[in-house]
Amino acid sequence: MTPAADAAATAKPKKIGLTRAQMAWRAAQDIPDGSYVNLGIGMPELAALYVPDGRQVTYHTENGVLGFGEGPPKGEEDWDLVNAGKKAIGLLPGASIFHHADSFAMIRGGHIDLAILGAFQIAPNGDLANWRAGNEGIPAVGGAMDLVSGARQVWCITDHTTRAGEAKLMDACTYPLTGIGCVTRVYTDLAVIHVVEGRFHLKAIAEGITVEELQAKTASPLVVEGEIEVMAPPAL
Amino acid sequence: MTTPSAKATGVLKPVLSAQDALADIPDGATVLIGGFGGAGNPVELIHALIDQGARDLTIVNNNAGNGDVGLAALIRERRVAKIICSFPRAASAHAFTEEYQAGRIELETVPQGTLAERIRAGGAGVPAFYTRTSVGTPLAEGKEIRAFDGRDYVMEHAITGDYALVKCLRADRMGNLTYSKSARNFAPIMCMAAKCAVVQTVELVEPGAIDPETVVTPGIFTGRIVHTPDAVQEQVLFEQGARYP
Numbered sequence: 234m235t236p237a238a239d240a241a242a243t244a245k246p247k248k249i250g251l252t253r254a255q256m257a258w259r260a261a262q263d264i265p266d267g268s269y270v271n272l273g274i275g276m277p278e279l280a281a282l283y284v285p286d287g288r289q290v291t292y293h294t295e296n297g298v299l300g301f302g303e304g305p306p307k308g309e310e311d312w313d314l315v316n317a318g319k320k321a322i323g324l325l326p327g328a329s330i331f332h333h334a335d336s337f338a339m340i341r342g343g344h345i346d347l348a349i350l351g352a353f354q355i356a357p358n359g360d361l362a363n364w365r366a367g368n369e370g371i372p373a374v375g376g377a378m379d380l381v382s383g384a385r386q387v388w389c390i391t392d393h394t395t396r397a398g399e400a401k402l403m404d405a406c407t408y409p410l411t412g413i414g415c416v417t418r419v420y421t422d423l424a425v426i427h428v429v430e431g432r433f434h435l436k437a438i439a440e441g442i443t444v445e446e447l448q449a450k451t452a453s454p455l456v457v458e459g460e461i462e463v464m465a466p467p468a469l
Numbered sequence: 470m471t472t473p474s475a476k477a478t479g480v481l482k483p484v485l486s487a488q489d490a491l492a493d494i495p496d497g498a499t500v501l502i503g504g505f506g507g508a509g510n511p512v513e514l515i516h517a518l519i520d521q522g523a524r525d526l527t528i529v530n531n532n533a534g535n536g537d538v539g540l541a542a543l544i545r546e547r548r549v550a551k552i553i554c555s556f557p558r559a560a561s562a563h564a565f566t567e568e569y570q571a572g573r574i575e576l577e578t579v580p581q582g583t584l585a586e587r588i589r590a591g592g593a594g595v596p597a598f599y600t601r602t603s604v605g606t607p608l609a610e611g612k613e614i615r616a617f618d619g620r621d622y623v624m625e626h627a628i629t630g631d632y633a634l635v636k637c638l639r640a641d642r643m644g645n646l647t648y649s650k651s652a653r654n655f656a657p658i659m660c661m662a663a664k665c666a667v668v669q670t671v672e673l674v675e676p677g678a679i680d681p682e683t684v685v686t687p688g689i690f691t692g693r694i695v696h697t698p699d700a701v702q703e704q705v706l707f708e709q710g711a712r713y714p
Contacts, residue, residue, distance in 0.1 A: 297651050332654065332657040372578040379580050383602065412605065413604060
């Protein structure tokens with residue numbers, strides 16, 4: 234064996250696909266300038282870290298704040314100032330505070346331009362299941378149903394498959410729905426998919442995976458038309 | 470009368486101890502409780518309600534309590550027959566989880582915006598309304614669906630309360646209120662939707678000390694005032710591992 238071949242044989246195989254931070258980064262590149270945005274807990278809220286410099290984006294949280302930013306360091310939190318995930322936040326210049334009914338009037342009245350959420354299952358008709366897996370446990374929905382039915386656009390950031398390898402993008406959701414016909418885009422570790430007129434349209438794909446391999450992990454046909462971006466996120 | 474009589478003063482609201490303010494809450498009452506997560510919970514009033522002893526309560530709150538204080542303690546003491554909320558699940562919601570799994574508490578899960586709007590409607594005299602939220606989901610099952618302009622909407626009924634328990638930052642003697650940041654959350658609409666809103670306030674000032682332009686809850690929605698200058702945030706008690714009683 235040559236030294237190079239030896240190194241290749243012992244090195245771990247390079248993981249295909251984006252990290253969680255890279256998925257958030259990829260979605261963040263598409264957040265429109267001048268938009269009011271609600272980011273769900275987890276990967277969606279990470280997107281705020283990666284919005285390109287100079288873009289105007291105001292963040293909304295369900296519990297009554299527009300224009301929030303990062304919270305104070307640990308130990309200096311003000312527990313009267315939290316986001317929907319109950320994390321301590323800070324107010325940016327120009328922030329505003331309002332009660333819950335006004336906050337949800339922003340959502341339900343179509344004033345929020347974009348909501349980014351997690352997903353258990355997504356169907357090509359835009360149906361989303363992200364609040365309850367099966368029928369076990371305590372039903373807790375929070376603001377998810379309001380966001381998906383009220384925001385002007387709904388994007389999901391999610392792993393392409395479950396940990397067990399089951400498809401999350403499928404012909405029809407089998408889990409209880411959060412909303413019908415609501416999802417417009419999906420950002421996964423392997424692809425960017427737009428949901429248009431009842432079909433999944435492939436727009437971008439991760440390096441190192443073919444369209445055929447991606448289709449095998451997707452339980453609904455992918456429409457592949459025009460130029461497909463090969464995602465090139467920074468190391469995150 | 471062309472202008473209000475100079476002889477009348479404005480309506481002043483009773484300033485009471487927590488014990489006196491809650492003394493007449495009967496068994497079976499519906500109580501709207503402000504707060505979201507650890508922000509805005511009227512902890513001192515909830516503890517006074519535990520001491521008061523009313524049972525079979527229907528509680529409306531966004532969550533189902535944290536740790537062993539406040540709403541969680543009320544649930545643990547088995548005073549709550551039913552809870553109406555959007556998000557009863559949390560790592561620290563063990564009191565609710567135990568009661569729910571033992572079948573001792575009824576749960577009505579409501580989307581958060583529908584919950585807020587049902588309370589607002591209750592305060593505004595609107596008996597029911599239609600919303601897009603929850604259409605096509607299990608939470609719309611059994612409810613009236615009606616199409617407007619070709620889209621389906623689900624009918625939701627207003628929520629009113631016998632009492633509301635909320636926390637504010639500053640109250641004047643006429644019951645005008647301002648709040649502290651996101652601790653405002655459900656409090657203004659709960660004050661509107663309850664027959665008697667009991668407000669605990671950190672600061673109590675004379676009429677005129679709050680700029681009318683900045684009043685968030687006008688005094689007409691306030692029933693009774695409890696002055697709690699040393700109120701402790703629920704989140705702080707929770708982090709200390711406090712337990713009540």
